[in-house]
Amino acid sequence: MPWKSKxxxxxxxxxxGARLARQATVEVAGVLGKRDMSRADLARLMDVSPGRVSQILSGDENLTLRSIAxxxxxxxxxxxxxFVEPKVVHQDSAAMGQGSSDAFVYTH
Incomplete structure (x- = not known):
C-alpha cells in the first residue's frame, strides 16, 4: 500500500507539504520584492512562460524540489x-489545529 493512503x-x-509550499512561495516573493523584480522577470530568467511562474508561485501546485531548484x-x-526537532505542541493548540513541525526551506 502506498504511503499516501495510510x-x-x-x-x-x-x-x-502545503505549508512548506506556501513558505517557499513567500520566500521567493520576498526575494523578488527585494530585487525589485516581477514574476515576468523571473520567467525570463527561468526561460519559461510567465504563466508557468504563476503556477509555481500560486501555492496551488504541489511544488517539487526540481521547481524550487x-x-x-x-x-x-x-x-x-x-530537519529540526518539532516544537512542543500543547494540547490546547493541537486541539485547535495549530500544531506544526519546524521543517524549513531557506533560500540564500
Missing amino acids: GVRAEAADAT AVAEALELDVQIS
Missing part, C-alpha cells in the same frame, strides 16, 4: 533544507 500520517504529510538557479541562490 490515513493520519499521510494527512499530516500533506498539510506539512529551478527558481533558485534562475535567481542565483542556494536552497537549504533543514
Whole structure:
C-alpha cells in the first residue's frame, strides 16, 4: 500500500507539504520584492512562460524540489533544507489545529 493512503500520517504529510509550499512561495516573493523584480522577470530568467511562474508561485501546485531548484538557479541562490526537532505542541493548540513541525526551506 502506498504511503499516501495510510490515513493520519499521510494527512499530516500533506498539510506539512502545503505549508512548506506556501513558505517557499513567500520566500521567493520576498526575494523578488527585494530585487525589485516581477514574476515576468523571473520567467525570463527561468526561460519559461510567465504563466508557468504563476503556477509555481500560486501555492496551488504541489511544488517539487526540481521547481524550487529551478527558481533558485534562475535567481542565483542556494536552497537549504533543514530537519529540526518539532516544537512542543500543547494540547490546547493541537486541539485547535495549530500544531506544526519546524521543517524549513531557506533560500540564500
